[in-house]
Amino acid sequence: MEYKNVLTTCVYCGSGCGLYVQVLDGEIVGVLPVKEHPISRGKLCIKGWNATDFATHPDRLTTPLIRDGDDFRAATWDEALTLVAERLLAIRDEFGPDSIGVLTSAKCTNEENYLLQKLTRAVLKTNSVDHCARL
Amino acid sequence: MAEQDTLIEQIRAHVEDKLPALDGIVALRRTSEGTASYLFHEGDDLSQLVLNPRYPLSTTVSMLQKRFPEARFGIVARGCDSRALVEMAKRNQIDPDRLYLLGVACTAEEAEECHCATPAPDIAQWPQAELLGTPVEAGSPNPIVAEYDAMPLEERRVFWKQQFSKCIKCYGCRNICPVCFCEACALENPAWVEPGVLAPPFPTFHLIKAMHMAARCVACRQCELACPSHIPLTVLYDLMRRDVGRMFGYVPGDDLEALPPLSLTLE
Numbered sequence A: 001m002e003y004k005n006v007l008t009t010c011v012y013c014g015s016g017c018g019l020y021v022q023v024l025d026g027e028i029v030g031v032l033p034v035k036e037h038p039i040s041r042g043k044l045c046i047k048g049w050n051a052t053d054f055a056t057h058p059d060r061l062t063t064p065l066i067r068d069g070d071d072f073r074a075a076t077w078d079e080a081l082t083l084v085a086e087r088l089l090a091i092r093d094e095f096g097p098d099s100i101g102v103l104t105s106a107k108c109t110n111e112e113n114y115l116l117q118k119l120t121r122a123v124l125k126t127n128s129v130d131h132c133a134r135l
Numbered sequence B: 001m002a003e004q005d006t007l008i009e010q011i012r013a014h015v016e017d018k019l020p021a022l023d024g025i026v027a028l029r030r031t032s033e034g035t036a037s038y039l040f041h042e043g044d045d046l047s048q049l050v051l052n053p054r055y056p057l058s059t060t061v062s063m064l065q066k067r068f069p070e071a072r073f074g075i076v077a078r079g080c081d082s083r084a085l086v087e088m089a090k091r092n093q094i095d096p097d098r099l100y101l102l103g104v105a106c107t108a109e110e111a112e113e114c115h116c117a118t119p120a121p122d123i124a125q126w127p128q129a130e131l132l133g134t135p136v137e138a139g140s141p142n143p144i145v146a147e148y149d150a151m152p153l154e155e156r157r158v159f160w161k162q163q164f165s166k167c168i169k170c171y172g173c174r175n176i177c178p179v180c181f182c183e184a185c186a187l188e189n190p191a192w193v194e195p196g197v198l199a200p201p202f203p204t205f206h207l208i209k210a211m212h213m214a215a216r217c218v219a220c221r222q223c224e225l226a227c228p229s230h231i232p233l234t235v236l237y238d239l240m241r242r243d244v245g246r247m248f249g250y251v252p253g254d255d256l257e258a259l260p261p262l263s264l265t266l267e
C-alpha cells in the first residue's frame, strides 16, 4: 500500500512543464500537474495530462531494433551503438562530413543537446546540426 | 502565522496517534520534489505533512478504497475535500464507514481567496471524524458572478463565447475535479466533441461538463486553478450551484443523507 507522486518533466515538448506521476504499489495510476512548478504553475496541456500513456503501452520499444532485410531484429545497446558509430564514420570518410546532418530534440536535456552538437562538430566534423523545435 | 504553526503541529500529532489503527492517511507531503498527495504510514516523517498547495484528495481516497476493499484509510481534509467526499459517497465512489476524516478549518484569508461558503468540514455527518482549527466565516462571493448577473442576456452569451474560445481542450478541468470519476466521459465521445478541433464546440463542451456538475460541484476551485487558459470556470459552476439550490434546495457536499436531485428525477 504505497501511494506517492513522483516528480518528472513532461517529455512532449521543450517547455518543460512539471508533472507528478501518481504511483500506487509501483504501478502508474495517473498524472497531476505540479502547482509549485516555476514554468507550468499547476497547468498542463492534453499531452502532459496523458504523458504516461506510452509507459506501459504494448507497442513501446524496450530494446534497440536493427534492420535485417525487410525486417527488424532485437539487439543489445552495445551492438546497436557500435553499428551506428561504425556506419557514421564510414559515411563521413567516404562521402565527406557534410553528407551527414544531425537533428537533436526538445525532449532532451540541455546537457544532452550540448553533447549532440559536440559530437556533430568535433567527431562528425560538420556544422549541420539542428533541432526539432525548428521543424 | 504562529497560529498556523500550532495547527499544523496539532494535525501532525493527531495523524501520528491515528496511524497505528489505520492502513494509512492521505494528506499532502512536502519533499525536495515539491508538494503532492501521499499515503502516510506509521514511521513516516510527519514533519513533511503540509496543507498547501491544495490538491484534490477525494479521488485518491476513492482509488485506494477500491483497490483495497478491506482497508481503512484516513484523510486530512479541508472543507472542500470533505464536501467532495460527501458527493463521492452518494455516488458509491467512497465508503464513509471505512474512512477516518481529520477535518481542518481553513483560515479567514484562505476562505476569502476561495470565496468559500463553508470553509471547514461539517464533521457531524461523518461516522469517524474530528475537527482541528477554529472555523471561520464564509468568504465573500465571487465578484465576477455579480458582474455577470448585471449583464443583459446577449452580453452574457458574448462573455462565455469569448471565454470558451480560449479553451485548448486539455481536459485539465475534468481531470483535476474531485468529483469527476466516470470511466466513459461524454467529453471524449466524438458524437459530442469532435476530436482534433479547437476551440471545442460552443457552448456544448463546457455546458456538458456543467450539466454533469449540477448538484455535484463542491466549489473547490481546482478546475479554475488548473486551466491554462484562465477561464473563470468557477463562475459557471457557481451559477449552476445557485440554480440547483434555488430549484431543488440542494447544496452539494452539505449532507451525506440528502439524495442529489438528478438521481431522484431519474428514479
Ligand code: SF4
Pocket: B173, B176, B177, B178, B179, B213, B216, B217, B218, B219, B220, B221, B222, B223, B224, B233, B234, B237
Ligand atoms: S469547482 Fe471545478 S474542480 Fe471543483 S468540484 Fe466544481 S467543477 Fe469540480
Ligand code: SF4
Pocket: B166, B167, B168, B169, B170, B171, B172, B173, B174, B223, B226, B227, B228, B229, B230, B231, B233
Ligand atoms: S482546463 Fe481550461 S483549457 Fe483545459 S479543457 Fe478545461 S476549460 Fe479548456
